[in-house]
Amino acid sequence: MSLPWDAKIVLGAFTVSGIVHLVKPEVFEPLMPRRLPAHREIIVGSGVAELICAAALAHPATRRWAGLGSAALLVAVFPGNVQMALDVRRSDNAGLKAAAFARLPLQLPLIRGALRAAQRA
Numbered sequence: 001m002s003l004p005w006d007a008k009i010v011l012g013a014f015t016v017s018g019i020v021h022l023v024k025p026e027v028f029e030p031l032m033p034r035r036l037p038a039h040r041e042i043i044v045g046s047g048v049a050e051l052i053c054a055a056a057l058a059h060p061a062t063r064r065w066a067g068l069g070s071a072a073l074l075v076a077v078f079p080g081n082v083q084m085a086l087d088v089r090r091s092d093n094a095g096l097k098a099a100a101f102a103r104l105p106l107q108l109p110l111i112r113g114a115l116r117a118a119q120r121a
Helices: 005-023 025-031 039-057 063-088 094-119
Strands: none
Touching (some): 005 039, 025 039, 025 063, 063 094
């Protein structure tokens, strides 16, 4: 069975984001809640997890667990998105503010896409 369009968006987003996590992890450091230790390790680990989920979403044999894992990963990184939105409130960069706050409601359709991939496996 083919991958639903919204799951394809998750696959693409995870591929791009996972690569950026590994190549430029410093981009994600502002998203890290201060109370968490080992920021760089968590960033690299989440990038690896995104790439694994993306690759597994692409294959029907692994799509069910990949969809569930992708949804769980999106829920797990949500606090980072909230932290980023809270931190940029004081910024003069309107584009950064818009992006930070736009990420929050976008999580829901991404989670839905991941769950739809799991259901269609």
